[in-house]
Amino acid sequence: MRTSATAEKPGISRRNVLLAGAAAGGLSACGMRAGREFLSTDTHPRGYPTVAAVEEMGRLLEQRTDGRLGIKIYAGGQLGSEQDTLEITVFGGLDLNRVNLAPLNSIEPLTTLPALPFLFRSNEHMRRALDSDIGEEILASLEPHGLIGLCFYDSGDRNFYNTRRPIRTPADMRGLKIRVPNSDLYVSMIRALGADATPMSIAEVYQALVQGVIDGAENNWPSYESGRHFEAARYYSLTRHVIAPEVLVMSKSRWDKLDEADRALVRAAAKESVPYMRGLWDQRVADARTRLLASGIEVNEIEDTAAFAEAMRPVWDRYIMTDQARRIVDAIVAAGEAEG
16 A cells, blocks of 8 residues: 555545555455466456457466466456546556546546547557557656556547537537546547537446437447447547547556566567457447448548647647657657658
């Protein structure tokens, strides 16, 4: 357990410090068995590409250590929300955690950068940029906050969907109530388009759409399908406004207990799980898209994405606050321009 000074970090609540103590004393005691299993959590269910990727990482560790190291995964949100489990991970109650960027934003500002609107030109641009030293720098920024960033996983391109009309221009967004993750960055993006941002858990979105609490949301093809949001919100507009990754992190307190050889094994297995995850992800996107189109939803491309990018440009000014952040963003943009 860390000191009370650590507990005052932004984004860390005293309630979850207590949860961390319970997790460390309970989960770790029954699961680590002299350090043989790393305890991992994911809010996605079994079979989801990120869960399967961590399972593959565990398989590689078991294979390379003759079973000495492995991973036990609590999937499907069994241990709580990403915010709660992230805090438990910081304090050593969990070893590994797959999280969205949003709950990391209040911990480390550099994690907002990959979620800036229209930063990446394509999924390929995102992958190439974050597989490079740029991505490693962002991952490394988590260490002072009690986390070891191991790798990025895909989360696809995010698009708007709603119950009222196709979105073709920024003007079509005005007045719509749009669900967003609990993230100041996402709230800023939606407000920049003249819509009303409504932070909400993903689990609440379907009912909110049906009841008219919100008019729409934004997410990738698989989430739009698996949450059954398409049943209520039939208009899916391909803005591709965000192409942000997800992150696999490890508790630094657990990392510090590993010797150099085991750290190298963990890093290697995590990196090797990335192409495995991407293959599963690409297939899942293709399958979801096929099923959704067959369901009769109305899909439209955006003829002028530059108009959306221009409307959201003030968001960049708000979140690129340091020379380091500017250098990282410039490097990502340059990599996209080189792509042509």
